[in-house]
Amino acid sequence: MALRPVLADLALAPAARTASVTSGPVAAAGQATTVLLGVHCTTATGTTPTLDVALEESADGSSWTAVTGSGAAQLTAAGTRTAFATVTKNYVRVAAVIAGTTPSFTFSAAVYVLPN
Numbered sequence: 001m002a003l004r005p006v007l008a009d010l011a012l013a014p015a016a017r018t019a020s021v022t023s024g025p026v027a028a029a030g031q032a033t034t035v036l037l038g039v040h041c042t043t044a045t046g047t048t049p050t051l052d053v054a055l056e057e058s059a060d061g062s063s064w065t066a067v068t069g070s071g072a073a074q075l076t077a078a079g080t081r082t083a084f085a086t087v088t089k090n091y092v093r094v095a096a097v098i099a100g101t102t103p104s105f106t107f108s109a110a111v112y113v114l115p116n
Helices: none
Strands: 007-017 034-058 079-086 090-112
Touching: 007 034
Parallel strands: none
Antiparallel strands: 007 090, 034 079, 034 090
16 A cells, blocks of 8 residues: 655644644645644643643634544643544644643644545
């Protein structure tokens, strides 16, 4: 079996974050079908900090819905997580939800798209 090219983007660059965040659209219209989400966290601080990262999709780039089953396992400390998902709409982005008491996570998120 021959390998196919993969499109990739660093959706959220490495940075310390204390609040939930979403990336901009990371897949060109019509490109996505199978998507791999990679999250790399180097630091987590605060009281019971949690980081939940998942994919959202949109037909028009402005109205977003969660992609079922695309959430990476929750992070509460430094670590790496991945998740696979199938998307059906034209645009994809990363949504990261940060919770806890004075939480701070230094992390990045990348999206790898296997084009149609």
